[in-house]
Amino acid sequence: MDSSSLLARIVARPHxxxxxxxxxxxxLGFTAYGSGKAALRDGLESLRETDDDGNVLLPAYLPDGVVEPLFELGLEPRYYRVRQDLGPDLSDVNRRLDAETVAGLSVNYFGFSQPRFDEFGSLLAEYGCYHVDDNAHAPLSVSEGTLLGTRGDLGITSLWKLLSIPDGAVLYRNSDAARAAFEPSSIAGIRGRIDGSDCRFVVKAVATDVLESNAWLRRSTDNLLASRNDTSPVASPSDRYEAGKRPMSRLSARVLERVDARAIRTARRENYRAWHRLLADRDGLDVVRSVLPEGICPQAMPVRTSEPDRLLAALEAAGVSDAHTWPRLADSVRTDPTYATATRLAAEIVAIPIRDRPDRDAFDAALAQSARVGDSPAVERSPSSSP
Ligand SMILES: Cc1ncc(COP(=O)(O)O)c(C=O)c1O
Structure with a gap:
């Protein structure tokens, strides 16, 4: 893309x-931030009543970097078990709740509403704890008329995972208690003007062509669920946290006002269906979310397989180079047999970007070349219901 058309995007009228x-x-009650973790930091800081120690319940199936704000605030991350459907193990949550628990966090993985969301919230309410709706993956997903992230007491959403922008997230203050308690820190809001870091982003983006043509729609899953970011050997989780701890870039805000959210959702849904048609009926592969409810804007297609390397190799050979297992878990989760389900899910779930439609012929050829994703060549079964 040439820089004049990039400029056209930036100066275009808000959509x-x-x-x-x-x-x-x-x-109405949301505040902009540079990153989801920064939003989580301010949200949690405002919820806790004293500076005394407290703990926050988190699903064990979570990228390691998400606990950084807790470390900064001196809050204990207390992981709870998840079940195979990625929802919380409620009896384990119950066991871990205590008088020091400030909040519990649930996650709308891959853009889909979390199973047992209401039951989880009720359990927290019994103990007088806040419920944080971690919606990092699903900025545009609407479930039964409600935007995901806006349930519970607080919600966070990562916007930079949706589009090719330098940064961007929001904190939702959902309950009266959370609204009353909220005090934005100096990292809240939108930066006053387009600055040097925005310019560097643009130069790099133009140089690497990420802003080409309709990349505003296409690239949204490139940094899929931020896990490429999270597995980067370059920066540690705490370095990445520090880098995102600032107000949202002015350039991000401009772009976010100029792209059509409905078009993004429509494109994602169509691509998701196409990937589902390709993968749903293959032995050895299990599409984790095979129903695509109305209003959901998927972030990626999660597929579970006992042989992720084979699937990744086939995808790579078919031109999909940025699929990956997700997420990189915290060491304290990986090394604790209590969290065997989360560890297995993290090893076996491949997140496939859905910015493009799949190339069926290329994928089939790639699979035929490698051994099947299982024990023998992948066989297509009779079609099942599509999402
Ligand atoms: C479930 C979940 N929550 C929170 C975050 C943090 O979001 P951000 O990278 O915008 O800080 C991530 C990042 O990948 C995530 O996957």
Whole structure:
């Protein structure tokens, strides 16, 4: 893409269905941040009543970096078990709740609403704890008329995972208690002007062509679920946390106002269906979310397999180079047999980007070349219901 068309994007008029406008229509009380972890930091800081120690319950199936704000605030991360459906093991949650628990966090993985969300919230309410709706993956997903991230007491959403922008996230203050308690810190809000880091992002983006043509829609899963970011050998989780601890870039805010949220959702849904048609009926592969409910804007297609390397190799050979297992777990989870399910899920779930439609012929040829994703060549079975 040449820089003049990039400029055209930046100076274009805000779109009536721009991402930030859509969020505003659903929810008035949100604050912008550079990253989801920064939003989580301010949210948690405002919820805790004293500076004394406290703990926060988190699903064991979670990228290691998400606990960084807790470390900074002196809160104990207390992991709870998840079940095979990625929802919480409620009896384990119950066992871990105590008088020091400030909040419990649930996650709308891959853009889909978390199983047993309401039961989890009720359990927390019994103990007088706050419920944080971690919606990092699902900025535009709406479930039964409600924008994901806007349930529970607080919610966070990562916008930079949706589009090719330098950074961007929001903190939703959902309950009266969370609204009353909230005090934004100096890392809240949108930066005053387009600055040097925005310019560097643009130069790099133009140089690497990520902003080419309609990449505003296409690239959204490139840094899929931020896990490439999270597994980068370059920066430690704490370095990445520190880098995102600032207000949202002005350039991000501009772009977010100028892209059509509905078009993004439509494109994602169509691509998800196409990937589902390709993968759903193959032995050795289990599409983790095979129903695509109305309103959901998927972030990626999660597929479970006991042979992730074979699937990844076939995808790579078919031109999909940025699929990967997800996420990189905290060491304290990986080394504790209590969390065997989360560890297994993290080893076996491959997140496939859905910015493009799959190339069936290329994928089939790649699979035929490698051994099957299982024990013998992958066989297509009779079609099942599509999402
Ligand atoms: C479930 C989940 N929550 C929170 C975050 C943090 O979001 P951010 O990278 O915007 O800080 C991530 C990042 O990947 C995530 O996967």
């Amino acid at each position: 009536p269905n721009g991402v930030l406008s859509v969020l505003e229509r659903h929810h």
